[in-house]
Amino acid sequence: MGVEFKKEDHVAYITLNRPKAMNSLDPESYDRLINIWNEVKTDPDIRVSVLTGTGEKAFSTGTDMKKTPPPKECMAASYLRDGQPLIPHMKMWKPIIAAINGFAIGGGLEMALACDIRIASSNAKFALTESKVASLAGLNGTQCLPRAIPQAIAMKMILTGEMIDAQEAYRIGLISDVVEPDELMNLAKQYAEKIAVNAPLSVKAAKQAVMMGLDMPLDHGIAYAHLLWGILRDTEDRKEGFRAFSEKRAPEYKGI
Numbered sequence: 001m002g003v004e005f006k007k008e009d010h011v012a013y014i015t016l017n018r019p020k021a022m023n024s025l026d027p028e029s030y031d032r033l034i035n036i037w038n039e040v041k042t043d044p045d046i047r048v049s050v051l052t053g054t055g056e057k058a059f060s061t062g063t064d065m066k067k068t069p070p071p072k073e074c075m076a077a078s079y080l081r082d083g084q085p086l087i088p089h090m091k092m093w094k095p096i097i098a099a100i101n102g103f104a105i106g107g108g109l110e111m112a113l114a115c116d117i118r119i120a121s122s123n124a125k126f127a128l129t130e131s132k133v134a135s136l137a138g139l140n141g142t143q144c145l146p147r148a149i150p151q152a153i154a155m156k157m158i159l160t161g162e163m164i165d166a167q168e169a170y171r172i173g174l175i176s177d178v179v180e181p182d183e184l185m186n187l188a189k190q191y192a193e194k195i196a197v198n199a200p201l202s203v204k205a206a207k208q209a210v211m212m213g214l215d216m217p218l219d220h221g222i223a224y225a226h227l228l229w230g231i232l233r234d235t236e237d238r239k240e241g242f243r244a245f246s247e248k249r250a251p252e253y254k255g256i
């Protein structure tokens with residue numbers, strides 16, 4: 001199968017599974033990923049997810065340029081029916097961790113940019129090569145890369161299609177951690193499990209406060225975050241969190 005999906009202890013693991021084609025996305029994989037993200041979004045048992053690729057060579061190299069036929073319908077028809085492909089389906093308040101196990105190129109890097117935490121193996125490489133293949137990083141690359149790293153470096157990457165390695169990606173803050181390839185999934189799992197034991201509503205509220213706040217003036221963001229704190233104040237989980245602290249035990253959160 002082009003994309004694998006499993007659930008374990010409130011964590012969804014999504015693995016792009018076309019290693020012979022560098023985990024690029026053919027039309028079937030795009031469709032399956034959209035369905036998977038919608039399941040992640042709506043399944044109350046899932047609190048966080050990890051996106052990675054099979055093997056040690058590639059996270060994903062974006063669109064499968066050999067298997068993606070020219071569209072049969074005009075852009076207006078598909079855009080106005082479905083909106084943009086893929087990335088809006090990743091838009092959710094549950095966190096997503098990208099475990100980048102090799103090349104993250106084109107749409108592959110754009111998927112990683114739609115994730116909240118990006119960790120990578122030491123052999124990972126990153127590029128938006130769309131200009132080289134007469135396209136555009138039109139999922140979210142032109143918008144999110146300059147927001148994730150310094151603009152001058154983002155512009156260099158977008159206009160030249162040049163690749164950067166994991167150390168450079170770490171230096172400029174595109175990723176939070178670099179580890180040896182055989183340690184990558186352990187680290188992703190550790191982060192996912194740390195998030196999954198936290199109160200699910202607090203985790204979602206924190207992501208919402210950060211993501212919405214980034215587009216607001218500071219005062220508005222602070223006021224909005226205070227409102228989010230207010231809606232969490234009366235939850236059962238907050239009572240449980242405070243109680244567990246006093247009783248010196250681990251809390252058991254229910255997401256209510």
Ligand SMILES: CC(C)(COP(=O)(O)OP(=O)(O)OC[C@H]1O[C@@H](n2cnc3c(N)ncnc32)[C@H](O)[C@@H]1OP(=O)(O)O)[C@@H](O)C(=O)NCCC(=O)NCCSC(=O)/C(=C/c1ccccc1)CC(=O)O
Pocket residue numbers: 020021022024061062063064065066067085103105106107108129130133135136137138139
């Ligand atoms: C990543 C590479 C530099 C690796 O090079 P290397 O020499 O190590 O390995 P290769 O021999 O090149 O690759 C092995 C094998 O995999 C096939 N492969 C790799 N990537 C793709 C791909 N994207 N599509 C199809 N097949 C792929 C390769 O052909 C080999 O097969 P074999 O010959 O063995 O049969 C190098 O592979 C490389 O440069 N790959 C291309 C990366 C790239 O340019 N990606 C961007 C694609 S465009 C895109 O992602 C877009 C996204 C998008 C934007 C907006 C809206 C929707 C989508 C743009 C678009 O779709 O228009």
